[in-house]
Amino acid sequence: MEFPLSRAAVPRFLALDEAGSTNDELAARARSEASDWPDLSVVVTDDQTRGRGRLGRTWLAPSGKSLAISILLRPRLPGGGELPPDALGWLPLLAGAAMTRAVRAAVLPAADADAGPEEPAVIDGDGTGGVDVWLKWPNDVLISGYKVCGILSELLADQHAVLVGSGLNVSLDEHDLPTLTSTSLSLVTHAPVDADAVLVDYLGRFTALYRAFLDAGADARASGLADEVAGLCGTLGTRVRVELPGGEELVGVAASLDDAGRLIVQDEADEGRERAVAAGDVTHLRY
Numbered sequence: 001m002e003f004p005l006s007r008a009a010v011p012r013f014l015a016l017d018e019a020g021s022t023n024d025e026l027a028a029r030a031r032s033e034a035s036d037w038p039d040l041s042v043v044v045t046d047d048q049t050r051g052r053g054r055l056g057r058t059w060l061a062p063s064g065k066s067l068a069i070s071i072l073l074r075p076r077l078p079g080g081g082e083l084p085p086d087a088l089g090w091l092p093l094l095a096g097a098a099m100t101r102a103v104r105a106a107v108l109p110a111a112d113a114d115a116g117p118e119e120p121a122v123i124d125g126d127g128t129g130g131v132d133v134w135l136k137w138p139n140d141v142l143i144s145g146y147k148v149c150g151i152l153s154e155l156l157a158d159q160h161a162v163l164v165g166s167g168l169n170v171s172l173d174e175h176d177l178p179t180l181t182s183t184s185l186s187l188v189t190h191a192p193v194d195a196d197a198v199l200v201d202y203l204g205r206f207t208a209l210y211r212a213f214l215d216a217g218a219d220a221r222a223s224g225l226a227d228e229v230a231g232l233c234g235t236l237g238t239r240v241r242v243e244l245p246g247g248e249e250l251v252g253v254a255a256s257l258d259d260a261g262r263l264i265v266q267d268e269a270d271e272g273r274e275r276a277v278a279a280g281d282v283t284h285l286r287y
């Protein structure tokens, strides 16, 4: 697949006909030819054969019907210093916000896609009941509750770099869907999707948010990133169950994001005491 628009949008762009994992492909190049792979280098394929999710889980991508996109970040503060650890948690959320906007632009009429972050994005002209697109904290983009994109961020500690990998279901049919809870762009639009147009939109939005974040000294509130993420995050205000990494379970309303991008949950088992969650499997519960 050719990506003329996306290729022009970033400092280095490599489209592979096939890859095991684009995160692994980009990590290997970032290490072996570091000076040739600058900040915001991108590796993409529409045929990823061994995609990874968190905790060794599998990301499935039928050949030719989805995009695996990896972005290399070598973030530096305006003075050249490295990002404080708390700032790193915002990078996957930044990617999620950019992807949520790009998915909205791909599946919603322009007026709805560009609405303010708090506006629900809904099409209801055809009696289908409407379509909404939200970010599920911390790493999924959902269309009407179905997962269209998953994001995996990995630290390249030896490079002081981060890889942000996104798997986007572009044109999977019903019978291609890997889970009962997934969907694709074309299943929603009922029309062919221009993958290069979606990708360049994602990269442009990502770059703008990333530059603003770094220019503000990696202060998510000052740069507007925290508001953008919060406005797009469908998890906030809902009752959630969180399976914490140690196996503990936490149930309560997801109230806000803290300064490190962690989810603040009001623990029902402890009189609503607020607990900050950095990682875990989140399920949105219905009342």
Ligand SMILES: Nc1ncnc2c1ncn2[C@@H]1O[C@H](COP(=O)(O)OP(=O)(O)OP(=O)(O)O)[C@@H](O)[C@H]1O
Pocket: 052, 053, 054, 055, 057, 058, 059, 060, 061, 139, 140, 147, 148, 149, 150, 152, 167, 169, 178, 179, 181, 182, 183, 281, 282
């Ligand atoms: N192409 C795909 N589209 C949607 N979901 C997928 C796809 N491939 C795999 N999955 C799901 O994504 C999960 C990846 O695991 P990971 O823990 O990284 O994701 P998660 O977003 O945290 O989990 P979940 O999707 O269950 O909330 C797998 O467990 C699988 O259920």
Ligand SMILES: O=C(O)CCCC[C@@H]1SC[C@@H]2NC(=O)N[C@@H]21
Pocket: 020, 021, 022, 023, 024, 048, 050, 051, 052, 053, 054, 059, 067, 068, 069, 070, 139, 140, 149, 150, 151, 152, 165, 166, 167, 168
């Ligand atoms: O399931 C998730 O939520 C995360 C999935 C992340 C998949 C992407 S596809 C591009 C990059 N390469 C990988 O092996 N994984 C990520």
